[in-house]
Amino acid sequence: MGTRIMSYAEAVADALKIEMRRDPRVYIAGEDVGRFGGSFGVTGYGVFAEFGPERVRDTPISETAIVGHAVGAAAAGLRPAIEILFMDFLLIAMDELCNQAAKVHYLFGGQLKCPLVLRTAVGAGMGTAAHHSQSLEAMLCHTAGLITIAPATPYDVKGLLSSAIRDDNPVVFLEHKMLYAQKGEVPEGEYLIPIGRADIKREGSDVTLVCWSGMVRQCLAAAEDLEKEGISAEVLDLRTLIPLDKEAILESVAKTHRLAIVHEACLTGGFGGEIASIVADKGFDLLDAPIKRVAGPDTPVPFSPVLEAEFIVKADKIAAAVRELLG
Amino acid sequence: MPVRSLVSYSIDRVEVLDPQGVVDEALMPDLDPGEIMRLYEHMVLTRRFDERMFKLQRQGRLGTFARVAGQEGAQVGAAFALRPDDWLVPAFRETGALLWRGLSMTQILQYWSGDERGGAFPKELRTLPVAIPVGTHMLHAVGIAWAMKQAGEQVAVLTFFGEGATSEGDFSEAMNMASVFNVPVVFFCQNNQYAISVPYTKQTASPTVAQKALAYGMFGVQVDGNDVFAVYRVTKEALERARTGSEPTLIEAHTYRVTDHTTSDDARRYRTDEEVGLWRGRDPIERLARYLKTQGSLDEAGEAGILADADQKVAEAVAAFEAIPPPGPEEIFKHVFAEMPPQLVEQQAALMARLARRR
Ligand SMILES: Cc1ncc(C[n+]2csc(CCOP(=O)(O)OP(=O)(O)O)c2C)c(N)n1
Numbered sequence: 183m184g185t186r187i188m189s190y191a192e193a194v195a196d197a198l199k200i201e202m203r204r205d206p207r208v209y210i211a212g213e214d215v216g217r218f219g220g221s222f223g224v225t226g227y228g229v230f231a232e233f234g235p236e237r238v239r240d241t242p243i244s245e246t247a248i249v250g251h252a253v254g255a256a257a258a259g260l261r262p263a264i265e266i267l268f269m270d271f272l273l274i275a276m277d278e279l280c281n282q283a284a285k286v287h288y289l290f291g292g293q294l295k296c297p298l299v300l301r302t303a304v305g306a307g308m309g310t311a312a313h314h315s316q317s318l319e320a321m322l323c324h325t326a327g328l329i330t331i332a333p334a335t336p337y338d339v340k341g342l343l344s345s346a347i348r349d350d351n352p353v354v355f356l357e358h359k360m361l362y363a364q365k366g367e368v369p370e371g372e373y374l375i376p377i378g379r380a381d382i383k384r385e386g387s388d389v390t391l392v393c394w395s396g397m398v399r400q401c402l403a404a405a406e407d408l409e410k411e412g413i414s415a416e417v418l419d420l421r422t423l424i425p426l427d428k429e430a431i432l433e434s435v436a437k438t439h440r441l442a443i444v445h446e447a448c449l450t451g452g453f454g455g456e457i458a459s460i461v462a463d464k465g466f467d468l469l470d471a472p473i474k475r476v477a478g479p480d481t482p483v484p485f486s487p488v489l490e491a492e493f494i495v496k497a498d499k500i501a502a503a504v505r506e507l508l509g
Numbered sequence: 510m511p512v513r514s515l516v517s518y519s520i521d522r523v524e525v526l527d528p529q530g531v532v533d534e535a536l537m538p539d540l541d542p543g544e545i546m547r548l549y550e551h552m553v554l555t556r557r558f559d560e561r562m563f564k565l566q567r568q569g570r571l572g573t574f575a576r577v578a579g580q581e582g583a584q585v586g587a588a589f590a591l592r593p594d595d596w597l598v599p600a601f602r603e604t605g606a607l608l609w610r611g612l613s614m615t616q617i618l619q620y621w622s623g624d625e626r627g628g629a630f631p632k633e634l635r636t637l638p639v640a641i642p643v644g645t646h647m648l649h650a651v652g653i654a655w656a657m658k659q660a661g662e663q664v665a666v667l668t669f670f671g672e673g674a675t676s677e678g679d680f681s682e683a684m685n686m687a688s689v690f691n692v693p694v695v696f697f698c699q700n701n702q703y704a705i706s707v708p709y710t711k712q713t714a715s716p717t718v719a720q721k722a723l724a725y726g727m728f729g730v731q732v733d734g735n736d737v738f739a740v741y742r743v744t745k746e747a748l749e750r751a752r753t754g755s756e757p758t759l760i761e762a763h764t765y766r767v768t769d770h771t772t773s774d775d776a777r778r779y780r781t782d783e784e785v786g787l788w789r790g791r792d793p794i795e796r797l798a799r800y801l802k803t804q805g806s807l808d809e810a811g812e813a814g815i816l817a818d819a820d821q822k823v824a825e826a827v828a829a830f831e832a833i834p835p836p837g838p839e840e841i842f843k844h845v846f847a848e849m850p851p852q853l854v855e856q857q858a859a860l861m862a863r864l865a866r867r868r
Pocket of ligand 1: 243245274575602641642643671672673674701702704705766770
């Protein structure tokens, strides 16, 4: 299979096209996803051009209707790949997602399935303030029945989106908006990356940095800086949060004996706490130092560029935490 | 059993000032020449400020924002009907209405430059900050109206939103509750015919927004949104009904957004130059200018003077805005809670320590 350099946004579009060609039940619905091509340009990469307004549907501005109708459509045999422009607006449709989509299979004793994929843009860094910048993955991970995926590279985003669309569970697929333009080598044809499998993005022996989504880049940058000081950091990209690849985390900690968990979301109640508690429980004897969490402050994402820069976890903050662990 | 018709409906559209600048005297609202001139001046100021903001954005001195252009008649006309003790609950495109309420251009610039301190609208203006998630604020308007009613204040609440926002459940829920609670809210829809790229007909199958009122037992009316006299008249009546009878109203101002949705949009991707040109020809400010000229209250020199005056005010505001120093990083923790809990005190101390090391 040939490969091509493409952006994260193009890779998302590529997976959508492949899955829509493969399966006529797959369709897209969302705000401005049609002729306009999506506010982040994703469906503009040939998706609307190829499949037209019936399968790439503009909806009225109603997040509840986008998610709620998809629950019904999925239960009745379609495979909706819906888009909620910003994850912040997903909060409007939380009942449909967390009370309905997540529980349909359970409440109907497996008679009905809910194979929908909900793509949404997360994260700060674009100066879009408190209502367009949040990373709310912890809320999803706290809801039984939802699969949560947060890829960090063009290669991962394409392979995981294909898997998500073929999965029979409701999947929330988090795309970090600062990654859309990031380029990487991607196979041209179809391929699947299994859901629930972490990936070592950089091998190391002194400390494990567990991360996902936008933080993978920052961890890689921190690892590079640390190497100059003779510290070898392993960067473990979870890629999928639920189901969580516990084995990969414990294996890495068994090798490095030190763990820092890095996420962009606020510290308190973040998914890092879950990982820390698993390692404290199952890997206590592996650890040579306390577990560190490096995360955003417990504030809304600020509008001000000065404050937003302070909000986002950067390589220097990660490296400082690692030095403390080794110090 | 016969089939009987239970309900039939009709919706009025109100027009006072025609495109040639001629008014229907029978419908002309009670405005003295001084007030009309102030309306005109304020619409011009709104337009010039909007244009200057656009330039600042293109120069990288402001962030993304939603322009007013073409909608001055609707939003200034409606805001003009408010009393200072009424409330205004805006969406995100109501710069002209905010200015009329007494918010400074400097503060508006500060906000859109990406500085939350600009969101601290002086409380006494009874004007809420912009609402970014579409539609959520209409419910707040209902709550404010309820609180005012409880307090025995005979005031009204005016809330602005676009036709796109009527697709959110919040709209129906706010309308319903306002009617059931019988509270003094005026729902003012600026139907500018596009919600980003989605045209009116793909947003709703309802021939008018105004008729959506009927389902809630509320009065609904459409008005030519580029006709500032009609907008003022209809809004004033609705506010009066709200203040005295605690009755809600839905007003649909039929207008058009002649520019892009926001500064990060390109509207040529989804509509034609012909369509935009048609609406540019229905400009609300030019229409009012024609009226003033036929009345003999405006000539070219007067027009130029008003423009120059507006530009002067805008220039002063821009200069004041540019002199505002950015916030310090430690301000990130400010206003998160009414009083900072220990957890944030700790995080703030850690930040200060990190900053000290960086220096
Ligand atoms: C809950 C929510 N969904 C989507 C958006 C993205 N968005 C911002 S403005 C807009 C269109 C709004 O259209 P309308 O209500 O008609 O107001 P207009 O922009 O035309 O003034 C959309 C979809 C948002 N800000 N909030």
